[in-house]
Amino acid sequence: MxxxxxxxxxxxxxxxxxxxxxxxxxxxxxxxxxxxxxxxxxLTAGTVLEARLVTRLPERDQGVVAWDGGEALLAPLPRAVTEGATLLVEITRPALPEPGKPKRARARPAVRSAEPGPAPALAETLDGxxxxxxxQGPDLLEDAGWSELLEEAATGRVAFADGWLTISPTPAMTLIDVDGECEPERLAVSGAAAAARATRRLDIGGSIGIDLPTVDDRRVRLTAAAAIDEALAQPFERTAVNGFGFVQIVRRRSRLSLPEAYAEDAVAAHARALVRKAERSRGRGERVLTAHPHVVARIERAGWVAEIERRVGATLALRGDGGLAISAGHVQARFQ
Structure with a gap:
């Protein structure tokens, strides 16, 4: 290229x-x-805020803290803080969506020198x-396959040389099912590597279960496990690949994975992706953004139109089309 x-x-x-x-x-x-x-x-991991200790759970070395607009599970539990008292806490993971009631955010006591404030900028948390x-300028992310990445996150389907993965976020863990038409021994090894790469690529954390083909040969199972270790950057923990082809991985989880973001609110995720296309659209004159009415409504409600117009230096017209899927929006400039 x-x-x-x-x-x-x-x-x-x-x-x-x-x-x-x-x-x-x-x-x-x-x-x-x-x-x-x-x-x-x-709410983002790294945010420091003042919260009130609502409930002490000493047998679990945890507590529940609350603030205006949210609550979190606090661990470890400070011995000297009584129920009703306030303390500074650092968010380690936002709340997670689940059917019925979402899982609480997680927090830990902030260090003594900390002050209330937002989390560090994303760029400050990256290594390298x-x-x-x-x-404006070259679309470096799209050149590297950004749209393909978002499609994988939205559909949960990832292709690789010997088959495909189906990724399914569940309340207990993210499940990755490996399928293909080659011999099971080969698929177990290549599928393990593909699942590990997808785990990293799609920012999947927490508990992850990978369902590989059943293979009797223990040496093949060991090779599949080694393929995971080679493809997935540390830190993480994993089990051995059992006789049924199942292996579990546990990674640090400080935010929603990309598949979870689409599962939680697909309309919002597709709306943000379409806004990115609008702000990077080329051409001259008015931009026309056409999308499913739910996507258009989300963009309007978020108040993003003025910022898009500022960035592209042109007006933006929104058009709803009920015949489009929520993933099928597009942006067109009046003059190319």
Missing amino acids: NGPLAERPPGEWIVEDGIGETRAALIEGERIVEARILVHGT MVRTAPP
Whole structure:
């Protein structure tokens, strides 16, 4: 590939401060190997705030803290803080969506020197080379497959050389099912590696279950486990691949994975993706954004139109089309 992507050294994070979200992708060679999306206005790991200890759960070394607009499970539980007292806490994970009632956010007591404030910017949390990309100029993320990445997150389907993965977020864990038409021994090894790569690429954390083909040969199961270790960056823990082809991985979880973000609110996720296309649209004159009415309504309600117009230097017209899927929106400039 020619152009800016080919000239960039491997292993560089590209960060975009978009409308409604901040995006980051680690690009090695010409492909995104890891991605993160932080939605603006949501509780983020690293936020420090003052909260009130509502309930002590000493037998679990935990407590429940609350503040105006939220609550979290606090661990470890400070011995000297009584119920009703206030303390500074640091958010370690936002609330997680679940049918019925979402899981509480998680927090820990803030260090003594901490002061209330927002989480560090996404770019400050990344290791290695980091470059901030403006909305104008070459689309470095798209050149590396950003749209493909979002399609994988939205559909939960990831293709690889020997088959495909089906990724399903559940309340207990994220399940990754490996399917294909080659011999089970080969699929077990290649599928394990593909599942590990997808775990990193789609920012999947917490408990992850990978269902590989059943293989009797213990040496093949060991090779599949080794493929996971090679493809997935530390830190993580995993079990052995059992006789039924199942292996469990546990990774640190400080935010929603990309598949979880689409599962929680697909309309909002597709709306933000379409807004990105609008702010990067090329051409002259008015932009016309056409999408499913639910997507259009979300963009209007979020108040993003004025910021899009400021970034592209042109007016934006929104048009709803009930015949479009929520993922099928598009943006057109009046003059190309």
